Amino acid sequence: MYLAACLLGGCLGGTITQKIARSIATSVADKAVARAMATFGFTPVKPVAEPLPEQIEPVETRINVMQGNQLVRVELFNLLIGEEKNAVYEQARLLGATSLPQKREWRNWNVGTGSIKTASQKDQQIITFLIPPEFGKLASSTTMMVELASPRELNVARYKEAN
Numbered sequence: 001m002y003l004a005a006c007l008l009g010g011c012l013g014g015t016i017t018q019k020i021a022r023s024i025a026t027s028v029a030d031k032a033v034a035r036a037m038a039t040f041g042f043t044p045v046k047p048v049a050e051p052l053p054e055q056i057e058p059v060e061t062r063i064n065v066m067q068g069n070q071l072v073r074v075e076l077f078n079l080l081i082g083e084e085k086n087a088v089y090e091q092a093r094l095l096g097a098t099s100l101p102q103k104r105e106w107r108n109w110n111v112g113t114g115s116i117k118t119a120s121q122k123d124q125q126i127i128t129f130l131i132p133p134e135f136g137k138l139a140s141s142t143t144m145m146v147e148l149a150s151p152r153e154l155n156v157a158r159y160k161e162a163n
Contacts, residue, residue, distance in 0.1 A: 071158065074114040074127065074146040076138055085111045088128060088154070095152040101130075108133040112157070117143070129155035 080088060088111050092100055101109050110131035115124045129146045131138065135157065145159040 068147075069150065070148045071145045072148060073117040073161075074129065074144050074157070075117055076112050076114045076140060076142045076144065077126075078113055078140060079131075079138065080111040080113065080128075092152070092154045097153045099149070099153050099156070105133075110135070110138070112138070114144075114146075116146075127155055129157055131157045135160050 086106070089100065089103075089106050110133075111128060112131050113126060113128050115126055118124075127146070127148075131144075135144075138160075143161040144157040145161070146155050146157050149155045
C-alpha cells in the first residue's frame with residue numbers, strides 16, 4: 001500500500017490519487033445522506049382495513065336531457081306587414097309568449113307565412129313564423145329552416161337556405 005501511495009504521489013499520480021479520494025468521499029457522503037433522508041421525518045404508513053358494505057344500494061342519478069324543438073323546412077309564401085304583423089305579435093304576447101323580441105324591435109323583425117315542406121306535397125301545413133332581421137329582404141318561395149315553437153310561442157326561422 002505504501003508503495004502504491006508513493007507511485008501515485010508523483011506529478012501525474014497526485015491528481016489521480018485526489019480523484020480516487022474525492023470519489024470515495026463522495027460515495028460515502030451520498031450513502032450517509034440517503035440513509036438520513038430515508039429515516040428523516042417520515043412516519044411509516046399503515047393501511048387501514050375497512051369492511052365493505054353488506055349490501056350495495058343502487059344510486060339513481062338524474063340525467064338532464066336537453067330537449068329542443070323540431071326544425072322543419074318551410075317555403076315562404078308572403079310577409080305580413082302593418083296591422084297584420086302587429087296583430088300576430090300582440091296575440092302571442094297576450095298568450096304569454098316569452099321568446100318574443102322586445103316591442104321596440106318588432107319593426108326590425110319580419111313575420112312570414114309559409115308551407116312546411118314534406119316528402120308528400122299532399123299534406124301542406126301553413127304556419128306563421130318570425131324572421132330575424134339578419135335574414136334581410138326575402139323573396140317569395142325562399143326556403144328556410146324554422147324551429148317549431150312550444151305552445152304559446154311563435155315559430156322562428158333559424159337558417160336560410162341558399163337558393
